[in-house]
Amino acid sequence: MVKNDHILLSVQDLKVYFHLNQRLARAVDGVSYEIRKGETVCLVGESGCGKTVSALSTLGLVPQPPGKIAGGQILFKGQNLLELGEEEMQKIRGNHIAMVFQEPMTSLNPVFTIGDQIQEAIMVHEKMGQSEMRERCLRLLEDVGIPSPRERLADYPHQLSGGQRQRVMIAMALACSPEVVIADEPTTALDVTIQAQILNLFGELQTRGGMSLLYITHDLGVVANIADRIYIMYAGIIAEQGSAPEIFHDPRHPYTQGLLASLPNRAKRGTRLHSIPGAVPDPAYKPGGCPFHPRCSFAVESCGSQFPEMCDYGEGHLSRCPVLYEMARQ
Secondary structure, X not given: OOOHHHEEEEEEEEEEEEEEOOEEEEEEEEEEXXXXXXXXXXXXXXXXXXXXXXXXXXXXXXXXXXXXXXEEEEEEOOEEHHHOOHHHHHHHEOOOEEEEOOOHHHHOOOOOOHHHHHHHHHHHHOOOOHHHHHHHHHHHHHHOOOOOHHHHOOXXXXXXXXXXXXXXXXXXXXXXXXXXXXXXXXOOOOOHHHHHHHHHHHHHHHHHHOOEEEEEEOOHHHHHHHOOEEEEEEOOEEEEEEEHHHHHHOOOOHHHHHHHHOOOOHHXXXXXXXXOOOOOOOOOOOOOOOOOHHHOOOOOHHHHOOOOOOEEOOXXXXXXXXXXXXXXXX
């Protein structure tokens, strides 16, 4: 495990609210997590739990209005990014922290060539001649496994396959050798073979360059293969956090247990898969107390009125469920 003094990115008690149709939606409601140099941290949860909003906040990409950073800090190497102006944030985006989005066809510009779009990030942050920039683009396409990279530079996004477009997005994110890459469900729309190739690519790039990876997903199968540490997110809060072995082999929150129980495996072949009843609450209409209590089989009366604090199981393993914590102590 990397030492604490190598923490690159630290999100502390982040709150991001949206004012929509006279309602206040608390999309991110006091989230904290950290990413150390060279490690892979996975932020896991169902759609609508606030994963993407927390990531967009890191790069100052939450539209304001209707969004608003209502509290907290986002520290990159000790500097609070929430205190920076737009011009200063532009120096951070792409150069130090980069993001790979979920759907490349909506993120890539259809009227510009692949080469032009990779060059854009380089031009913003570095002074480089045209021939040198072209060579950088070629190396990036080679690094992410694009075949015939010289020809691909002149192609438009629609001329590439889904897997190739996602590799181009990764090449764009890596153009200026960022220290942290945020990948927001980058393999969701890809078939399992291409998905495995992309995940292997991230691993190779980390080994080669020492970058840190924040991987946002709802897929625990992917998480099992790549995570050093995991944060389980639910309804805008962190429900549980810990190392990958702790989360997978000793889950301490009912939500985490439910997610793991719903994973298919050979032992469950022919049986009905487990599902968590109900749905993630609307951020504008969260229940009182623990936000998971309406769906929880362990809930007691106090769960409906008291917001749970984190319970410490040691070694960085924390869970926001006092009921299971008390059961473990008995």
